[in-house]
Amino acid sequence: MAVQTAPVDTFTALDTCFTADLADLAALIGSEPPRDLTPNRFIDLGEEVRDVLASSSLGNFQDAGDDLDSAATYLTDALTEPGADQPALLARARTHLRDAIETAS
Incomplete structure (x- = not known):
């Protein structure tokens, strides 16, 4: 997934x-x-991990894959949507990312 260049402050966040x-x-x-x-x-890594986990037959890995899919969507939106509420989108992405890591661990 190609992402347009984000403002420096968003990337720093x-x-x-x-x-x-x-x-x-x-x-x-x-x-x-x-x-x-x-x-x-970063998004590519999240999507790679998502694909591996989602293809598993284990329910917790599939759930983690779903969380990573949501995290990638929120991150992409935060980086590409002008005027978006970037802090809120980053917070949602981080929540899904951490939920995925916890669920898969």
């Missing part, structure tokens, strides 16, 4: 809010977190 969760997210599929965080790489 993304970096601040989500960097701590990257390692946990990548660990769910035995991957290393991206070193150079960009909005596209």
Whole structure:
């Protein structure tokens, strides 16, 4: 999913809010977190983990995949929708991301 360049303050908020969760997210599929965080790489990682978890036959992994799908949607909206309530969208994305990590762990 291609994401347009976001304003610096939005990307800074993304970096601040989500960097701590990257390692946990990548660990769910035995991957290393991206070193150079960009909005596209972060969303791509979330979508990659989502796809792996959603294809599982385990209910908790499927639920985690659903949460990651919602997180990716909110992140994309926060980064691409001009005039959107970016702090609220980032907060929703982070909630879904953390729920996914907790559910899958």
